[in-house]
Amino acid sequence: MSRIGVFVCQCGNNIESTVDTGQVASDMKEMPGVVFSCTYKFMCSSPGQEMVRQAIKDKRLDGIVVSACSPHMHEKTFRKASESAGLNPYKCEIVNIREQCSWVHHDTTKKIGTRKSNDLTRMIIERLKKNKPLKKINIPVNKKALVIGGGIAGIQAALDIADGGREVILVEREPSIGGNMARLSETFPTMDCSQCILTPKMVEAELHDKIKILTYSEVEKLDGYIGNFTVTIKKKAKYVDESTCTGCGECMEKCPFKADSEFELGLNKRKVIYTPFPQAVPNIPVIDAPNCVMLTKGKCGICAKVCGPGSIDFEQKDEFIEEQVGAVVVATGYDLMPNERFGEYGYGKIKDVVSGMQFERLASSSGPTGGQIFRPSDGKVPEQIVFLQCIGSRDEAKGVSYCSKICCMYTAKHTMLYKHKVHDGQAYVFYMDIRAGGKRYEEFTRRAQEQEDAMYLRGRVARIYERDGKVVVQGADTLSGTQVVIEADMVVLATALVSRPGADSLAQKLGIGYDKYKFYNEYHPKLKPVETVTAGIFLSGACVGPMDIPESVSMGSASASKVLALFSSDEMAREPIVAAVNKQRCNACWDCVVACPYTAIEKEEVKDRQGNVIGWNANVNEGVCQGCGVCVAACRSKVVDLAGYTDEQVFAAINAF
């Protein structure tokens, strides 16, 4: 016979107001197998926990039921208390009589609440009788990290992990690390030059002996589980031998062909063999294969002729690299909503309508105009410039209901940059609301309006069209209630920040969640902001949602600290709530294999003593299994069971109702 103790919590008045806890305790005492029951004001308090420990020892309890709040709150507390009193922690069960009972019932006579608490507790008592003691699972940890994305968030995460003494592989899709931050001119609210603060970090990452940078590479596949991932990285052919290239740049100089520069967002051309920008890390050019005449038509080859060390290799193929890592930081960043979607603002038709990021390039001293603000159509200095905020953002019709967060700040910055370069010019800003929450942010936007003469107009723009070489902006100023017509020379659209194309397919490869905008989901938006539902995979930067540089950097460091904590011991313990297959009865139909969302079930050979394969079984990898129970439901002959939630336990609970 079991020796079960039942502890009913009053939770101050939270439970007691609609549940007669004393009645519940005395009713439960009558249950077969229950040898002790009591109630207390706050079971989770130190004296409450002490009561539990004392009862386990004095009454020689072999299982306890705590009827209190959600197991999310205090299951850990009471399992720890049980363990310290010598009881297996998985012989401690929580009944939720607060969120699922007292809080939803308003009957102060306590009749309904008490009855329901009795039902719930009785079910769990019967369930507990079938509980088996479980042991935590220890799995080894491979102390090498993978960082996906070489923008500022990824660089920061990689540097912090490497400074903590662990090896890092930094994978970047583009030919150079740096990400979007490398494109920016100056940064708000301090107005320091973006490249001047970023490039030292890029160089530090390049020179760090614990960091291996793989540019022009993408994650192809991720297998395994926390502490033991196997990642396959596709290293695209650069057609340049990285080990011998000196980065002299002769090839780029002599290449006779040009293509639109991705880095300059089409504002400028680059050579077909190129580095995206002069400070590229690594400073090794790549050949843009679809545009290379040698690779497409077999003619030219000038770069190979001029290359001193003979590093050009037209035969190079995509390479697949396999690496073993223990943790993954995802820092894939953001993209801007394609401007083509704003036909109503003349984008694509009117040359002098540009995006905010294009304006960054125009204002950047390393940009196509050398930091002079010229309008794209005729190279004239714009005397009147109009900035439009919330382009796509907060606009259900464009499919983006969120605020892109950084546009208010960078538009204010743009007006200042403009004013600093074109002293007589006039900047107008059409805005919906100014959102400047952040240290020194409000002061910054005030400065733009009060000291830098930017004219802020609250309202939306109805129409933009060209007339006599001007871009005419028609809008409403809702504060004065008037229609405004501005004959501008140039218009800058603060387009919405969106997730990277392919963000969803990467999430599927990694097994992490994402929202309807394809931004990645945190485990908990407040309390676990860098964790994902898949243990061992962390998030940093704007792949989570619109975010500015300081936030991205903090998240990079936060992920790094999580990775370093994971790497602090050789083994890690994890919850033993995992599925197991009764192999004598397995039909090897692979229903569970195809059903498992975590690819935790593998096909296992059954061998006889001579080593001949005589059959097959499904086998659950305990390290990967998340205990979701899908396989249990999928199995037709019910040979898969979930430890801690066995069919027997669940049936016992149901039958007790």
Added chain:
Amino acid sequence: MEAELREKAKELLGSGEIGVVIGFGWNKRKTRTTPVFITKAEDTDKLVFNAYCVNNLSVYLTRKYPDVKAMGKAAIVAKGCDIKNLAVMIAEGQFKRDDTYIIGMTCSGVGYKQELIEANGGELKPEIMPVKCHNCDVRNPHISDAVIGETTDFTPPEEPVGMVFDKIKQIEAMDAKGRFGFWEEHFSRCIKCYACRQVCSLCYCDRCITDKNTPQWIDSSAHARGNFSWNLVRAMHLTGRCTFCGECERACPVNIPLNVINKKMAVVMEDAFDHRSGYDPEVHPPMIVFDIENDKEEFIK
């Protein structure tokens, strides 16, 4: 056709690669065909193929028959409809395609039950053919190692016809109470003999869910609740897998219209998942496949 079949069987057994040919043979009085297991080349004359060959022999390749497995690599005489079952079994890892030699028979239909053919003096008339034969698109075997018989040019009607489909429409037109009453009446006859399970090659589980008793998932006694849970669980377990071979209904001693419930589920699967079972041995039945990339629904992402 039979001569060709016997020749093929002789050749296969002679080569030593095949241990057993599973096929059809006459009973003593030549009034019924019965499964035969030919292991010697000289016995191949026992093999026959005609309208009496109703049985779906694929069941002998399941783990329910370890003694058949012990005879060595099997060659199986299979009509197109039987091959569908083989395809599902391959998809579900019950054996590998290479482990079985499929002798595909071109077929011009069989009887619904053998006794009906006998009653018609051995003649196969359309009225005594099952619904599956009238709508058959695999009279020329779709997956096989050898095809016996001449190619037929039968094309099934665009909209499936027959009693089963009429019945489905009729039941669909009922209200919930009517539908429940219909099945309650039919299931009430169930005696839990499990003939439907035994004859089915997709009911290959080593231990059927109904035999599991810790905990007892299905009430094994033959009362209304137990009958409902058994028949509905079996229908659910066959959803997306059942190939409409009709063996369960044929084997049922109390004439429960199992074809109706199984075909209805197949229609649902085709509508919802665009899946028809038994055509592609590479495709796992979709009911429980976790596949985000091809998922049409948004909510799971």
